[in-house]
Amino acid sequence: MIRLRQMSVFAHIVETGSITAASELLELSKSVVSQHLKSLENELGIVLLKRTTRKQTLTVAGKQFYQQCKILNQVANDAWLEAQQSKAVPQGKIRITAPNALMETLVAPAIARLLPQYPLLKPELISHDHHLSLMSENIDLAIRVGQSKESTLKQKRIGEFRDVLCGKPEYIASSSWQGLAYIANTWQGHEICHQFHTQVKPAPLSKKQVDNQTGQTTGELIYAANAHCITNSFHTCLSLIKSASGIGIIPDFHLRSLSSELVEVFPEYQLPLNTIYALHPFGDQTPLSVNVCLQAIMTQLNITTTA
Structure with missing residues (x-):
């Protein structure tokens, strides 16, 4: 590193015409600039500049060496200018990961709208229903459901949605809800348990009342079942649900786009809210490309969840 510094100083001495001018340009003392030149010549074992009080002249070896230092x-x-430009115009490769359901309806549409505006941006979208390591997978931005425990990552709450237990109308009508097969994703495991609450807050009760069907306090419903089929993809789950193979959960905003195909199993009840977080490994020095993509995703999220 010291050698590179010395070569850079030497080039500036040549280009400015003197040690004094180079020291002013580099904001270094004349003695420091002079020492860099002296050390460089000593290490090379050659004279690079012939100097008098009024003039400096490159030696033959100095001319050849200067071309490389230049x-x-x-x-x-060029590297400095390119890095500065990246702060002004979003550009370059950016790897973004999200669960399958959020990638299709949230991330991909947001990025699609950015591409015509920022042609130098090169996004790589990775759909995965499991949390990928941002460091080992070189991920620049992750969209996840639920807060992360990784303290080294910068995370921001960007929105929320509800899962909805749903299925084909004819399939739901074919049996009591206890007899319906459950289609699960691998992250849910084999034993399924959902706690529902009424969508309308019940009136105050004079005494404790119990729902005879579920055995739960009025206003609450517990659904418990073993998964009939487990897949490792949201889209596979959705395909099985749409094929009347069973019931399962999908995001409420996704269900709205399928309202003619699927219906809620318990329309009077709802599941708790799920929070959506954006995570990245850049701390407070967030690249412009990440900020631009995140803002687009947040805008799309607002459109999607309020439509």
């Missing part, structure tokens, strides 16, 4: 400074300047 390239070194140009590469450094």
Whole structure:
């Protein structure tokens, strides 16, 4: 690193015409600039500049060496300018991961609207229903359901939605809800338990009342079952539900787009809210490309969940 610094200083001495001018340009003392040149010549074992009190002249070896040092400074300047430009225009590769359901309805539409505006942006979208390691998978931005315990990541709550237990109308009507097969994703496991609450807050009760069907306090319903079929993909779950193979949960905003195909199993009840978080590993120095993509995703989320 010291050698590179010395070569850079040497190029500036040549280009400015003197040690004094180079020291002013580099904001270093003349003695420091002079020492860099002296150390460089000593290490190379050659004289690079012949100097008098009024003039400096490159030696033959100095001319050849300067051409390479000039390239070194140009590469450094180009790298600096390119990094500065990345703060002004979103560009380059950005890897974004999200669960399948959120990728299709949230992330992909948001990024699609950005591409015409920022042609230098090169997004790579990774759909996965399991949490990928941002560091080992080189992920720049992750959209997840629920807060992460990884303290090294910067995370921001960006919205919420509800899961809805649903199925084909004819399938739900074919049996009591206890007899309906449950289609689960691998993250849910084999033993399923959902706690529902009434969508309308019940009136105050004079005494404790019990719902005879579920054995729960009025206003609450517990659904428990063993998964009949388990898949590792949201889209596979959805396909099985739409094929009347069973019931399962999908996001409320996704159900709205399928309202003619699927219906809620318990329309009077609802599941708790799920929070959506955005995570990235950049701390407070967030790249512009990440900020732009995150803002687009948040805008799409507002459109999707309020439509």
